[in-house]
Amino acid sequence: MTTGTRRRERLLGTVLVGQLLAGVVGVSYVASRTVAGPPPAAAPTRARPLVSALADAGRAGAVHDLLAARSNAVLRHDRAAFLATVDPLATAFRTRQAALVDALARVPIATWSYTLDPDSERPGTAARDRRTRWAGDVALRYRLDGGDPAPALRRQHVTFVLRSGRWYVGADDPGLRIQRDLWDDGPVVTARRPGVLVLGHPSSGPLLADLARETEQAVSRVTALWGPGWSRRVLVVVPSSQAELARLVPGAGALDQVAALATADLEPPAAGDHPGPARPVGDRVLVNPPVFARLGTLGRRVVLAHEVTHVASRAASGAAVPTWLVEGLADWIGYSGLDVPLSVSARELQADVRAGRLPDHLPTDAAYDGSDPRLAQTYEQSWRAVSLIASRYGAAALLRLYRDLGRDGRAGALDRVLHRDLGLSLAGLTQAWRQQLQRELG
Numbered sequence: 001m002t003t004g005t006r007r008r009e010r011l012l013g014t015v016l017v018g019q020l021l022a023g024v025v026g027v028s029y030v031a032s033r034t035v036a037g038p039p040p041a042a043a044p045t046r047a048r049p050l051v052s053a054l055a056d057a058g059r060a061g062a063v064h065d066l067l068a069a070r071s072n073a074v075l076r077h078d079r080a081a082f083l084a085t086v087d088p089l090a091t092a093f094r095t096r097q098a099a100l101v102d103a104l105a106r107v108p109i110a111t112w113s114y115t116l117d118p119d120s121e122r123p124g125t126a127a128r129d130r131r132t133r134w135a136g137d138v139a140l141r142y143r144l145d146g147g148d149p150a151p152a153l154r155r156q157h158v159t160f161v162l163r164s165g166r167w168y169v170g171a172d173d174p175g176l177r178i179q180r181d182l183w184d185d186g187p188v189v190t191a192r193r194p195g196v197l198v199l200g201h202p203s204s205g206p207l208l209a210d211l212a213r214e215t216e217q218a219v220s221r222v223t224a225l226w227g228p229g230w231s232r233r234v235l236v237v238v239p240s241s242q243a244e245l246a247r248l249v250p251g252a253g254a255l256d257q258v259a260a261l262a263t264a265d266l267e268p269p270a271a272g273d274h275p276g277p278a279r280p281v282g283d284r285v286l287v288n289p290p291v292f293a294r295l296g297t298l299g300r301r302v303v304l305a306h307e308v309t310h311v312a313s314r315a316a317s318g319a320a321v322p323t324w325l326v327e328g329l330a331d332w333i334g335y336s337g338l339d340v341p342l343s344v345s346a347r348e349l350q351a352d353v354r355a356g357r358l359p360d361h362l363p364t365d366a367a368y369d370g371s372d373p374r375l376a377q378t379y380e381q382s383w384r385a386v387s388l389i390a391s392r393y394g395a396a397a398l399l400r401l402y403r404d405l406g407r408d409g410r411a412g413a414l415d416r417v418l419h420r421d422l423g424l425s426l427a428g429l430t431q432a433w434r435q436q437l438q439r440e441l442g
Helices: 050-076 079-083 091-106 207-226 242-248 297-316 323-335 347-354 375-393 395-408 413-422 426-441
Strands: 008-021 025-036 109-117 133-144 152-163 166-171 189-193 196-200 234-238 258-267 279-287
Touching: 050 079, 050 091, 050 109, 050 133, 050 152, 050 166, 079 091, 091 166, 152 258, 152 279, 189 207, 196 207, 207 234, 207 297, 207 323, 242 279, 258 297, 279 297, 297 323, 297 395, 323 375, 323 395, 347 375, 347 426, 375 395, 375 426, 395 413, 413 426
Parallel strands: 196 234, 234 279
Antiparallel strands: 008 025, 008 258, 109 133, 133 152, 152 166, 189 196, 258 279
16 A cells, blocks of 8 residues: 555445344344555656746646535535536536435534645546646545544546536546445445434435444444544444445445444644554444344344444554454444353354364465355354453453553564463464364364
């Protein structure tokens, strides 16, 4: 990843495997993977004549004003002003833009702004074309009232065209693999609870209010274990179908067993700030309606608490935190306080242990591949490893280990931090975990 130029998302999705037991709860595990959005075009490095540079500066200034007008129109829900920024000759695009601004009418927008990268242009753009048509990179930052503690980030690839001395937006490159939002697919309605905002289409009906109430309960459960040191705001997105979910999360892979996903963008440090890691913004919990609908009451509680855990712990999840700890923590909190027997929640792993297939090492990050037929066992192993740490050393020690690893970020951090925080080596943890699996599941 090139610093400050590429949006990356960590996707954390609750995936159901096995049988749903009388609609009560499914055996669940969570897939974590990183998906990179398409990188913006590299800024040109060739020297340009002064006249060309001045022309480009004038173009950038005009486009900046154009984007400001679009931002203000969205904030005022001013349909006419928004469409006045769209190429009058791009008939199909104008139709889509009209639908977009209509879909935003009931979205509780607190802030909305576009920022142009004036040095960006699509590779292969000829100098003569730049006088009347230019494709550049635009960052959309928006914050929704009641859901976003900080603005979310969307990177767009926008084509601008010059008509009779005036610049317009001519296209937003829908064919590229970029992240979209719910309003790109139609009107949006909302449901609210304290600290929770749920977005969906009108067709989702009562599900939105139910999810708002259940997510509020999940926030309380997660906060009781993780602690109050997070925003305690959750934004839930309910697409109308699995196909729409795939459009909202490009590159997520197969979704047939995915009940929900937790996503975020990474915002690079602002120009002039001290160098440092990107910060997560725009946390979303996205529900997959056909799979989520198969869950019973307990299953929904597990899934939502699991996803909210990812939102709560996101800022503490540095590069040194292994995936088994990220996912195991979310399951540990998700199942906490619920009477779900291991014969249900660790069914696949139990079958392996009883067949003599006891794992000999903790799951590697590479094991969390959605195409792996043994993925269920991988997640069950993660959960039992975290449960072992919590039962033997206490919840406070588990959370300290997680946060210390998140702050460390250096190679070999896991063994070092385990020694410091728990007085335990990775080999010692692995041995204790294998012994526990044999006792619990054998």
